[in-house]
Amino acid sequence: MTTNTLxxxxxxxxxxxxxxxxxxxxAGLLASxxxxxxxxxGAWGLYLGFVAAPTDFQQGEVYRIIFLHVPTAWxxxxxxxxxxxxxxxxxxxxxxxxxxxxxxxxxxxxxxxxLALITGAxxxxxxxxxWWVWDARLSSExxxxxxxxxxxxxxxxFDDARRADRASALWALVGxxxxxxxxxxxxxxxxxxxGASVSLSAAPHMAxxxxxxxxxxxxxxxxxxxxxxxxxxxxxxxxxxSGAAWLQAELGASFEQGQAA
Amino acid sequence: MARHLLQLLRRELLLGWRRASDILGTAAFFVxxxxxxxxxxxxxxxLLRAIxxxxxxxxxxxxxxxxxxxxxxxxxxDGSLDQLMLSPQPLSLLVVGKVWAHWLMCGLPLVLxxxxxxxxxxxxxxxxxxxxxxxxxxxxxxxxxxxxxxxxVIGARGGSVVLALMVLPLYLPVLVFGAGAVAAAQAGQSAxxxxxxxxxxxxxxxxxTPWAGAAALRISTD
Numbered sequence: 001m002t003t004n005t006l007x008x009x010x011x012x013x014x015x016x017x018x019x020x021x022x023x024x025x026x027a028g029l030l031a032s033x034x035x036x037x038x039x040x041x042g043a044w045g046l047y048l049g050f051v052a053a054p055t056d057f058q059q060g061e062v063y064r065i066i067f068l069h070v071p072t073a074w075x076x077x078x079x080x081x082x083x084x085x086x087x088x089x090x091x092x093x094x095x096x097x098x099x100x101x102x103x104x105x106x107x108x109x110x111x112x113x114x115l116a117l118i119t120g121a122x123x124x125x126x127x128x129x130x131w132w133v134w135d136a137r138l139s140s141e142x143x144x145x146x147x148x149x150x151x152x153x154x155x156x157x158f159d160d161a162r163r164a165d166r167a168s169a170l171w172a173l174v175g176x177x178x179x180x181x182x183x184x185x186x187x188x189x190x191x192x193x194x195g196a197s198v199s200l201s202a203a204p205h206m207a208x209x210x211x212x213x214x215x216x217x218x219x220x221x222x223x224x225x226x227x228x229x230x231x232x233x234x235x236x237x238x239x240x241x242s243g244a245a246w247l248q249a250e251l252g253a254s255f256e257q258g259q260a261a
Numbered sequence: 262m263a264r265h266l267l268q269l270l271r272r273e274l275l276l277g278w279r280r281a282s283d284i285l286g287t288a289a290f291f292v293x294x295x296x297x298x299x300x301x302x303x304x305x306x307x308l309l310r311a312i313x314x315x316x317x318x319x320x321x322x323x324x325x326x327x328x329x330x331x332x333x334x335x336x337x338x339d340g341s342l343d344q345l346m347l348s349p350q351p352l353s354l355l356v357v358g359k360v361w362a363h364w365l366m367c368g369l370p371l372v373l374x375x376x377x378x379x380x381x382x383x384x385x386x387x388x389x390x391x392x393x394x395x396x397x398x399x400x401x402x403x404x405x406x407x408x409x410x411x412x413x414v415i416g417a418r419g420g421s422v423v424l425a426l427m428v429l430p431l432y433l434p435v436l437v438f439g440a441g442a443v444a445a446a447q448a449g450q451s452a453x454x455x456x457x458x459x460x461x462x463x464x465x466x467x468x469x470t471p472w473a474g475a476a477a478l479r480i481s482t483d
Binding site: 037049071143146147149150151154157158163166170171174175177178181182185186188189 | 304406409412413414415418419420422423426427428429430431433434437438441458462469473476480481483
């Protein structure tokens with residue numbers, strides 16, 4: 001009996017959240033605080049980036065785009081790995097919610113990819129004189145966007161949600177195995193064809209004020225991504241479990257609350 | 262097990278032979294796409310030589326993409342895929358047979374046709390040899406990645422478009438190393454490094470595909 005109370009009815013307590021009902025509530029509980037955190041950190045980070053940080057002596061004001069560009073690029077890569085992790089977990093352990101979380105992550109990852117590419121182009125035009133160069137970093141970010149599109153297209157191609165989950169999980173894992181191969185092939189291709197004409201890694205060290213702004217902006221975007229993904233997860237759970245009694249009860253309760261207010 | 266594999270290959274090749282338009286279609290598509298580029302880019306031999314590695318490899322990539330849905334779709338439609346999967350032999354063996362039969366019918370013709378097309382692009386002997394080698398090592402990788410994707414989209418809505426979106430980004434390393442090998446040979450450099458990398462990709466995909474393909478088939482026929 002003691003082990004039962006310690007471990008809960010379905011194994012360790014963290015596994016409780018594999019049940020859609022618990023996960024739905026947890027996501028609802030966490031999403032709003034993360035959204036508030038994102039707004040606060042975002043305001044602070046943008047202040048640090050656009051007001052407090054000094055003007056760069058080489059690039060002038062243009063460099064300030066990095067306060068958005070670098071965090072979006074980081075997030076786009078991290079979200080892909082997280083997506084593949086949750087998709088793989090959902091496939092291996094047959095937990096529906098993990099797979100739903102993976103499909104909730106995909107659009108945010110693709111958005112971050114797109115933002116990284118757009119902010120990169122806006123920075124590249126005044127700095128390099130071109131909206132786009134076939135640099136290894138730019139090209140692999142573009143391919144990452146294509147990988148997200150492939151994942152979402154595969155998931156959308158099935159009416160049976162569980163089959164869509166499993167198929168796209170396998171494909172996401174294949175993608176993760178291939179990402180390093182793609183990255184190094186692109187680097188190698190780049191050096192063969194034109195030589196590294198632009199390299200971000202050779203940039204001079206950053207002033208501390210700039211680094212602080214970038215880190216705060218990164219945390220803000222992380223919080224934003226967490227909040228949005230959790231909200232999207234709630235919608236996906238709601239869509240897939242629309243017949244479940246607990247969901248009807250949950251929605252009915254919140255509806256009555258709204259009426260009372 | 263070897264006998265089972267041979268029987269499987271024989272069945273696939275026989276089926277392909279009886280419906281030869283599929284195979285010929287892939288080869289014809291390759292030739293036509295490669296021939297379109299001079300019309301678009303102009304007949305200047307210097308320009309054509311410069312774009313030849315990329316053009317020929319991209320055309321081969323698209324041609325092999327075109328043939329992918331046929332690996333499983335017909336067998337799925339008439340129910341023979343389910344029967345094949347009921348056999349007591351390991352499922353990965355079925356994947357191996359399917360992939361290599363597909364390569365023999367749709368990959369090998371590209372390898373054999375490419376030198377002919379290379380002449381149209383005015384490549385020299387060393388570059389043509391490298392092109393043939395790179396295709397010989399690279400097209401099996403395309404068949405294996407493609408077969409994995411094709412196994413996943415069995416019976417999916419808009420399967421061939423989805424398949425293209427999924428598979429093309431993963432084809433990128435093959436394209437880079439394949440076209441890179443030919444470009445190196447053209448420039449008089451050694452093409453060994455990209456060819457060896459292609460061989461590594463080929464061996465790696467040979468090790469992983471039977472296993473992953475079996476998992477994909479199980480997902481698709483659940």
